[in-house]
Amino acid sequence: MTNFVNVTLEDGIAIVTLMRSEAANALSIQMLHEINEELEKIQYDRSIRVVIVTGDGEKAFCAGADLKERKGMSEEQVRQTVALIGLTVNHFELLAQPVIAAINGVAFGGGLELALACDIRIASSNAKVGLTETALGIIPGAGGTQRLPRLIGVGKAKELIFTARRITADEALAYGIVEKVVPAKDLLEEAKALAAEMAKNAPLSLIQAKVAINQGIQTDITTGLQIESLAYSRLLYTEDRLEGLRAFQEKRSPLYRGK
Structure with a gap:
């Protein structure tokens, strides 16, 4: 187990858990490096047939970039960190195996972008999601402006990105951002059941x-x-x-x- 990422293996399923619940599982630089190290191992492990990514605790899947950490950065460091977040999000998409995002709480900004890079998204009923960057004077910078329109259509994506709106799990289901909403207590078991249904195939x-x-x-x-x-x-x-x-x-x- 690393400091900020925990990976467990169950019957050909890798469960990747972001372990910064005290910071809403925000993507610090150390966490980003750890995620990439773990994904590199998973990519080439043929015993792993399906991947689930989720957040520790019940409040947050991932709140996106660590803005507290970013306060002390130079402009160059910010650019490097934004690039690292983009690389990490892409890494999830580029995994050979199917990837399920089990969204256990808030997923804002880079957190939702991470989920959008996964193949399938299941949300707990208490989850909230949003690409909130325009409210912070920036735009989604880890694929959100590209993946969200491809997933739900250009008009709906523009509405959500331009307003920086935070929506509930049920609203996310209606928009087509998530495939399923389940009670929080059932989220991981539902994700595991879906993963097992995939893992039995070739x-x-x-x-x-x-x-x-x-x-x-x-x-x-x-x-x-x-x-x-x-x-x-x-x-x-x-x-x-x-x-x-x-x-x-x-x-x-x-x-x-x-x-």
Whole structure:
């Protein structure tokens, strides 16, 4: 266990917990470095099939950048820190495995941007989210202006970013920012159940499906279909594909090994 990030492994699922509840799990420089170190390990660990990221405590998923720490920074240090936050958020998106954000409380600014970089978002009923940067004289700088419009549409994203509005979990569900809202006491178990439902499938298939979706959505349909075809072709000669066929013929559950 590191100082500000805790990673636990359960049946092929890595649970990454941000451990600064006393500071609303804000992204300090040390925490950012620790997150990247842990994600680097997860990226290449083929025993990990799905990743869950959540915050310690019940009040905050992640309040975004550590503004108290930023007060004492020079302009150059601020630029470096903003770049590091962007790099860290991108790291979640670039993980090979599916990533579920279990939003256990407030997720403002960079905290919501982190969640937007995940593949799926589940929120506790007490969660609140928002890209609040325009109220602070800045704009979302870790992908928020790009990922939110792609997720919920340009008009709705502009409304939320221009107003810096903080919305409830149910409102986030209505906007399409989160896929599900559950009672706070059930959040982690719901995330684990969803992760387990994914983890039983062929891990290489999960990886290539994520590649096809994430890369294909950025381009036109013709190019997207080519990306899908390439991703499919990478699975043709895998042991898992043959195991899937055998299991289907033998009417049993497949035993996938990620090979």
